[in-house]
Amino acid sequence: MRSQRLVVGLLAVVLAACVEARGAAPDAGSTPAVDAASPIDAAPHTDAGNLDDAGNLDDAGNLDDAGAPDHDGGRSDGDAGAMSDAAPPPAPELVIAFPPPRSLFTEATLRVLGRAGGVVAVRVNGVLAETDDAFASWTAMVTLAPGENDVEVIAEAADGAVVARRLEIERRDGSLFELGDLAGPIGGELFAISGHALAAIDPVRGTRRVVARWDDAYLDGLVSDGTSLYAVDSDANRVVALDPASGARRVVSDGGARLWWARDLAFDPERARLLVTDYSRRQVLAISLVDGARSVLAPLDPAGPIDVLRGRGEAVVGHGAAVSTLDLETGAVTILSDATHGEGPALSWVYDLVLRADDTLALTGPSLLRIETTGERRGDRTLISGAGRGTGPALGHAVSVRVDPARPGVVWALDIENDAVVEIDLATGDRRWVSREGFGAGPPLGSYEGSLEIEDGRAFVVEPRRVISIDLATGERHEVAVADAALAGLTGGVHVDAAGARAWASASLGEAGALVDVDLASGALRVVSDGTRPEQGVALGHPRALALDPTRRRAVISSGSALVAADVTTGARTLVSSGERGDGPTFTTAADIEIARDGSRAWVVSQLEEAVFEVDLESGRRRVISGPDVGAGPPLVWPTGLVRAATDDALWVVVPTLLGDAWGLYRVDLATGERTQISGMAAGAGPSEYRASRVAHDGVAGRVFVTTPGALNALLAIDTTFGQRVIVSK
Template sequence: MAFVGILSLLLIFFWQGAPTMAATNTERVGNGPALINPYGIVITGDDDAYVIDRGSSSVFLVDLSSGDRTVISGPERGVGPVTTEMRGVGIEPSLDSLLVADSNLKAVIRINIMSGDRTVVSDATRGTGPNIDVPRGVAVDSTGNVFVTDFSLDAVVEVDPTTGNRRVIAGPTSGGNVGTGPDLKQPHGIHASVNGYLYVTDVGWPAVIEINSTTGNRRLVSGTGPVLDAGSGPELSSLRGLTSQGPGTILVVDFNENEVISIDISNGNRKRISGPDVGSGVDLGLPVDAAVTSSGQIVVCDFTPPSVIAVDPLTGDRSVVTSVPKIGLQTPLYVAVLPSGRIVASDTGRRAIWLVDETTGDRAILSAADERGGGDAFTLPLQLIVLDDGDLVVVDDGTDAVVRVDFSTGNRTIISGKGVGTGREFISPRGLLQKSDGNLVVFDTGLTALINVNMKTGNRVVLSDASHGTGPLMHNVNSIIVLDDGTIVVGDAQSKLLTVNPANGNRQAIPVQGGDVAITEPWGLAVSSTGLVYVTYYQGAQAAIASVNPDNGMAFLVSSVSSTPAKRVGGGADMRSPAGCGVEQSGSLVVSDFYYGTVLRIDAVKGDRSVVTSATVGNTVDLDVLLSGSSNLYQSAFGLALVVVTLFLLF
């Protein structure tokens, strides 16, 4: 009888405990504060590794041997402007200061390694010359010259480290294009070589371009796009950081393909060093930068799962240097609400689509390679929509395709892209909506275009771009939605909010006006039952959701977390990086926060915030349990019955 009682206790433990045992794709390595969203890395000659972390607004010193993490600068260490959107990092020749590019501050910031103090080197108020707009990469040459890539200016800007004065050394200016050779189109990473040349990864082409730092003349090193094509080897997709691997060779990381690639500068030939098909060990998630140690080991900064990964340059094998894994959702970027009220979320960290119970917060994988469903694996699943038949459609910026997900099986089927359908191939699809006729519209950041996609054939036709339609150009779009009258609303990092006429592609800016609303880089979009557009955004010390009337631009804060009391709206759960947005039948909003790995519910009237699911709210369960109804109620009833039986048998 005692044996049976003990067995019952074990059943209770496994029944109640098993749902919380979420599989993680990284291990916990190293002590210290956790990385949230690391975005850049630089290593000194003594193998000190400095990592900039967008999520925590901090700079970390990472011990490459133990994985221990120490904050050297951040909100609680050092004085000066808080860096909230660090994108690139370099180190000055003196080795006592870092230089970082911050896209929210639109500035280059110097960070003292010893004190953590932060001072502005160059911004709109310090230095002369063209203002920095959307900085991405920073490089410092051996003499201390500072170079910044600007995603919006399509240029490389030299910054005087003493005065902050700025001048375009390659790219367009008011006086014409500086330098000859291929134009820059969304330059990102930058590396200053010892030979006086700069090497830039360009997301728009995609390509690697060499720049003479004196004349600005440019030479295509390697590329695989329809316009710039040079060198042989693996295709390039969405390039981020780069570094030198020795004389004549550079390393680049591909954000979409999860790879590290070496490129021969002389002929542009490419070779996979590490990736899904090369090397063993932990997978690269979304690699954003790389550096090389004095012994030649490659160290990769992985945006999500937030970690630093060591790569063997000979075998491509990968091991975790430092990481603190998240439980449950890792990097939820977009959400949608099903007719049943359940929530679906795309998770770039897990490369998966989750189904979330809107009441209990329990969650289960709906579709992901090796977990549920067949077909091509997700690489970078982004905006998603729900079809009338209950299936989902997702844009995948990694596979460069539009994917249909069968709700009942999790199977993934490409409906456009990667050889399916005719027309311009996708380069970097991000935004997605369905029109009233059942067909789709996709925004592609690489093509900087809205594309009509035939739902049945996958054929693609340009709806609006620089050559189709008039009005402000689109650049870096995160979300698109459609209004009841068919008008398309676009959230653009440069042009903010635009409406697009689906008949002729004409674009018009929405004149957002509202004293407390300052939408700098709109992320998620949703439409209320009354036609208002909800916009998520975060800038500096404010994370917010605003409502905007698309007809006149009148805007109001719906919910806001801010260091400025006057800009706070609503109470409850914290919010740091609101991204995707959906509307429930009750009128409440559901918003994903990729900083915390949570899904929030927001009262659209009061602005109050509550957690729907997180590492501490809801369990990770089997999908069958989630689909069967209230998993928590069932578990509780079953557990209670087992307790009663156990007590009876034991006593």
């Protein structure tokens, strides 16, 4: 008995000491809530993101099936309620909203944003983060060195417990994420223009450097006279000379015939002038380098690429799928090669030309052709490099070509789809990348406007002939499905199931549309609903967008001014809304669709009406909730994509246009229709002129992801508070 009392006494002393040691520890059952006024969305639930069946964030967002933080974010599985005095205090919770785990940025400073709970401090690279709500939401500025940067975020609890997260952020000052034209070489370097920047590219080492940046002009076209560079500032109606060493600009011409949209420039050495093709005015202008005087040399519709060769009295010009000669004295235009002139591979749209002594090289995007300019074979075409000729990486969308004066048998092509400068051997057609700015391994994203869906930590991008999966943590890309010849193309939209194993996509079957089941493991595609089969229900024309109605297991597909539902199992089709079903204003075409969680209504974005419509999915009734006459704020100029915000009180809408400063990401308030530009020309740092076409989110509040075909050909993440943009995969 005495020994038992001794043991009890010792235990009491130990327990008292433990209680005293814990003293100021926080209440084990309390976790600070996210302030509703926080600049970051507080409710992370989305059917497009990583959520469990209870609607809580999973490992990527730090909640387990019981609605409590998981092993990464804090509490263990089980009862999320109060704990006994003997239970250890909860581990601190930490969510990084922006940027994603691995990203590419173009600026020297980046703001990191996130949320935390049960903490007394959040430090980013050792510096205390800023907060006004006890770290329920926090931000921190980090300075990035050129190259790779490791950023460590640590959340600390009162008892000393910590949770750490690591970010990998690469900074590339020299990256040109939207190369526009190629000129040179000058001093062994090629030069590329990118609207607001001039870059030099070393074709031997493959390195790139920014020569100059400017915010007061957007320059198009680029040509060299051997010592200087020239470009056009169409907005200011100016032609400027650029110093290749410093990028310093000098006005060459700022009066006379108006320049609207400079398509290309050529240097005419014997007449000391520039020739500029104006796509909007459909003409070729001659601009003196002596006094800046301008004159119209010739009409040209459409006005495309142009090139001049010293000693020749004529230039070559491209206009659509045709190449002509242009008399440099009279302005006379004569067809050289097109569908009815010359034999050989058919010409598609001509993006650039190089005039040589006996022939012309014509670049048509994925192919380089030779066009004979003299003799009996004048106008005949021969494939130099492209599908079926030449080894090496295929040309994606090449838009500019320049000769290497030191090696007459070699040219350089600028491939904007692969963001690469490609060396092409004219004898063999072989291709090799001499400079490329990708991010993340795998096949490049194409330049076609496709669909975007995010599920299970992966983004799925649908292009006309394939489905690409992108790992959001690493940026790695994988081709998971390829359309066969039976499908004209995967067009419209895509929905991926919660497990990330199966998807439904809309497709074209000639003039009709279809719903396709995609097995993401095997890549197999199966037509579920065939628009050419009337026994399956109402007609389905060419599809534009798709969303899944989870309450009815049907896909809602936009086709013209109609919304058509197709059962994902049987393929049976019914009319949801059109001019023949449901009252209210009609839309011309729904560019994108988003369906409410309860399946009661859908929102569609219409380009011609520049508006967001709400559609009742039972009655088909339509109403405009934001547009020219509804809601305040800047207009939605030709919008192409939308997604519901995590908080359910707003929509995110993307505008890809380059008209003025309208492009970017917009927030549309569902209650008032008010529109606010979150990211664009005047909002947010990062790659500019990104021309987003589709938008989605992954369930982590405070960020969305966008695709940028035809510009960056990349997947970007945008923070929805400050509008910052980073590249996740390219």
